[in-house]
Amino acid sequence: MASYTVAYEKSKSFFEAYERKAELQHQTHYCPGCGHGIVHKLIANAIDELGIQDRTILITPVGCSVFAYYYFDTGNIQSAHGRAAAVATAVKRARPDSIVLSYQGDGDLAAIGSAEILHAANRGEGITVIFINNAIYGMTGGQVAPTTLLGQKTTTTPFGRSEWNEGYPLKVAELLASLEAPVYIERVGLGNNKQIMQAGRAVRRAIENQVRGLGFSLVEVLSPCPTIWKLDPVDAQRRVREEMPKTFPLGVFRDRTKEAAARPRPPAPPPIAEIPRILSVANGLPRTKAESQRSTIQVDLRVKIAGFGGQGVLMLGEVLAEAGLDAGLEVSWLPSYGPEMRSGTSNCHVRLASRPIDSPLVSRPNALLALNEPSLDKFLTSVEAGGWVLYNGAALPDGCARADVHTISENFTQLADELGDSRAGNMVMLGALLEATGMLSGDSIRTALERLVKSQRWLEIDRQALGRGREVARRGGFHAS
Amino acid sequence: MSHDRSKPDRGRVELNSEECKGCGLCVEACPPKVLRLAGHLNRYGYHPVTCFTHGCTGCGICFFVCPEPGAIIVLRATALEAETLYA
Structure with a gap:
């Protein structure tokens, strides 16, 4: 009787049984002859x-x-x-x-x-x-x-x-x-x-x-x-x-397998300790100094910021989110890019919360910053009752009044222009929002600005713009205690 | 094909008739033509391959043309015995 040894059999690199398949775990899902x-x-x-x-x-x-x-x-x-x-x-x-x-x-x-x-x-x-x-x-x-x-x-x-x-x-x-x-x-x-x-x-x-x-x-x-x-x-x-x-x-x-040299290995990643320096946040990653506040103050700010491309919509949101980080809050910042980058409408969603954020999408804002009229038209009805609406215009357009929300209507772009650059209108608006709601400390905002704005000239303009915005809110009788 | 049936085959195949989908590529490829599709169906409705006659050489071609990883195992007579058998 001849004895036989295995010459070819199922490779060890295959699973013995295909347990990831729902059924027919003994054969592949491919057609006969595939x-x-x-x-x-x-x-x-x-x-x-x-x-x-x-x-x-x-x-x-x-x-x-x-x-x-x-x-x-x-x-x-x-x-x-x-x-x-x-x-x-x-x-x-x-x-x-x-x-x-x-x-x-x-x-x-x-x-x-x-x-x-x-x-x-x-x-x-x-x-x-x-x-x-x-x-x-x-x-x-x-x-x-x-x-x-x-x-x-x-x-x-x-x-x-x-x-x-x-x-x-x-x-x-x-x-x-x-x-x-x-x-x-x-x-x-x-x-x-x-x-x-x-x-x-x-x-x-x-x-x-x-x-x-x-x-x-x-x-x-x-x-x-x-x-x-x-x-x-x-x-x-x-x-x-x-x-x-x-x-x-x-x-x-x-x-070229004969003459090819081995591909150089990618450089080792820098040590973790070096990363803040590489990212230019050498003063440390955001602190969580508000650990104690977190348990007592419940924050759930859902902000929608909308306007034309170039008005600083995304930047406004970024400053807000960065300041929230500094304050130890959970934050999300969701920009809407796309063709809006080229002077169409643009918007971004920012959430600051004391609890983990489920979705970065803001569909029911409690603060709307509308930098132009189309944005106000589009999003006003979505604002939650009791929320805030800041509109970049001397007065609300006809048919845009809502009795159940707080409204600040002001030509923020004009105010920024008086400070030297109309592009700072977004910061004037942010100042007004902060003053009216009292939601973040001046320290957190300053820290955020310093992280995001590299030019000294702009840092100065933005600081003045924030201050101007706070004045506007106070003058309008909006001042959080 | 001529084949001396008094000698054992140099090779042998173990065919898993439940994994086989009856595509017939191995039947087509087998050099000594010892494979064919069975007349009966397997549990999944395919005519599975069978080895119906002597003459398998253990070449392994059926293994490589078969799309299923484990439907065919090819065995060969051990070297020592092959020597004595075919000396």
């Missing part, structure tokens, strides 16, 4: 052979292989659509000794993630990218991909891809090989045994490069999608072998 399973096995074998299972981190994409973390008994991070190469960059830089593998399909890498992969490759990040190209969107049901072949029918190219309508198939390996930094780029296929064994060697090499500390390596794998291609697995494999290489030739497009 290329993902084959490439998973090639990767797992390479991890086994290189002995790196405990330091491998697999970055998975969006697409059918989104669930690769069901199977690999390694570190796993599932990233936002297309961002795997960016996530891999961060992981590799933060943990230079880890082996970081970015596993991405063609919808993920070549469409939504085309910017991320291009720049990761161009920076020569020391990561390994396994790029599965099946020339179609699989998970979502067969839409055209950047890599779809000319003439190929998909749900969104029912008459076949046309170079005039959808452009030419994107050749990722060739494209990235035009960059200076990548160390190794090869395109392989899963079209037959021979191709699969070559794919295995390429995958292993791309991972080994990283173990050796070399830079960016990418393997593009032409892979079958029998279900979406509507072919049986053997015919799909034939298509990979006979059709796809006409558009996507197999081969090595970049190989």
Whole structure:
């Protein structure tokens, strides 16, 4: 009787049972004949052979292989659509000794993630990218991909891809090989045994490069999608072998593994004690001097500040939040950027509270600082009864009066202009709010200003502006005891 | 394919018929053609692969073309015995 020993079996880098799956924990979720399973096995074998299972981190994409973390008994991070190469960059830089593998399909890498992969490759990040190209969107049901072949029918190219309508198939390996930094780029296929064994060697090499500390390596794998291609697995494999290489030739497009020097390790981060100096807060991080106050005074200030871009909306909020930090409060500052940066309307949400803040979004403010009329129109009704409304205008416009809120209406911009710069209107307004509500100490505001305003000239203008605002509030009879 | 049935096979495959999805890639790839899809269905509705005849060489090609991590285990006759068997 002959005795036998195991030559090939399930890799140790796979979980024994796929307990992260809800059901069918003994098999993958991939369709019969899918290329993902084959490439998973090639990767797992390479991890086994290189002995790196405990330091491998697999970055998975969006697409059918989104669930690769069901199977690999390694570190796993599932990233936002297309961002795997960016996530891999961060992981590799933060943990230079880890082996970081970015596993991405063609919808993920070549469409939504085309910017991320291009720049990761161009920076020569020391990561390994396994790029599965099946020339179609699989998970979502067969839409055209950047890599779809000319003439190929998909749900969104029912008459076949046309170079005039959808452009030419994107050749990722060739494209990235035009960059200076990548160390190794090869395109392989899963079209037959021979191709699969070559794919295995390429995958292993791309991972080994990283173990050796070399830079960016990418393997593009032409892979079958029998279900979406509507072919049986053997015919799909034939298509990979006979059709796809006409558009996507197999081969090595970049190989500098022999001459490439190991990528320098990122510099060690500075010691924690140095960080205040680096951030120019050498006088110390915000103190919590109001520990004792916190238990007695309950603060829950929800401020919405709105105006035109350039009026200092965000800055006003920042000073308020910084002063709150100094006072030992919980704070949040949520700016609304976007096209508003270019002179549209702009707003920011600030919360100061003695308890932890649940959401930085202020939808029901108890203080509204409206720096222009549209902002007042927009947000006045949202102010809580008993709250404060400060409006940057000599008088409230018609139809904007509310009897159940405190209102200070004043041309704050004009007052600032008299002090020398109309841009300080935001600080005049802040001064009025502080005086009227008495919510933060003058010390905290001064500390905040000194942290945020670097120019001595502006610091002086802002101090005067705050004082002017306080006067306005007092003159209007608003003065917190 | 000619095969001397008086000698034990150089290789052997253990097939997990519950993990197999019946894609048939291994059947297509097997050099000595010892695999085929079974006539019956497994619990999940696939015709699982079976090894129906002698002649497995233990080459491992079926293992690499199979998309499932653990559906196929390939074994080889131990070197010593292989020597005596094929001397």
